[in-house]
Amino acid sequence: MFKALIAGLALCGVAGVAFAEPADGRKVAQAQCAACHDVGAGAPARREGPSFVEIAKMPSTTELSLKVFLRSSHRNMPNLILGADEVDALAAYILELGGKGRS
Ligand code: HEC
Numbered sequence: 342m343f344k345a346l347i348a349g350l351a352l353c354g355v356a357g358v359a360f361a362e363p364a365d366g367r368k369v370a371q372a373q374c375a376a377c378h379d380v381g382a383g384a385p386a387r388r389e390g391p392s393f394v395e396i397a398k399m400p401s402t403t404e405l406s407l408k409v410f411l412r413s414s415h416r417n418m419p420n421l422i423l424g425a426d427e428v429d430a431l432a433a434y435i436l437e438l439g440g441k442g443r444s
Contacts, residue, residue, distance in 0.1 A: 361426075363442060366434025369427045381438045397439020407432040 370380040370393065379392035396402055411428045415421055423431070436442050 361429035361433040363430070363434040363437040365426075366430035366432070369423070369431055370434060373421065373423070373427075374431075381434075393435050394438050397435045397437075397441060402435070402439065402441070404432050404436060407435055 367380070370378070374380050374393070377389040378396075379388055379394070381393050408428055411423055411431060433442065
């Protein structure tokens with residue numbers, strides 16, 4: 342099951358790359374992630390999770406790792422429901438924060 346998920350995500354990643362806009366990802370991050378993460382613009386006071394800059398700079402963080410993470414379980418936040426476009430945009434935004442963006 343997990344391998345199939347990864348394979349499917351890899352395909353989606355290839356197809357979806359051209360449309361993912363970091364600016365859209367920033368909006369989603371501010372709306373849905375800022376309660377627990379420093380999302381890079383206007384840091385919230387309360388932070389349960391690592392900042393997005395820290396996440397982006399981890400050697401293990403790639404477009405695929407982010408997409409897999411965001412479409413699977415997220416400990417401590419069971420109600421997070423993201424559309425495929427939002428996942429793509431968030432991944433693009435986080436990678437850009439870490440200097441791994443395509444632009
Ligand atoms: C309810 C609090 C909460 C919200 C909301 C939240 N997160 Fe998290 N997040 C956490 C915590 C706590 C961790 C660290 C523990 C873990 O990995 O689950 C984490 C970890 C992560 C990681 C993994 C870092 C690693 O170690 O690989 C990513 C990526 C991430 N969050 C992205 C997001 C994104 C994108 C959103 C918004 C769509 C979001 N989070 C919203 C609490 C939250």
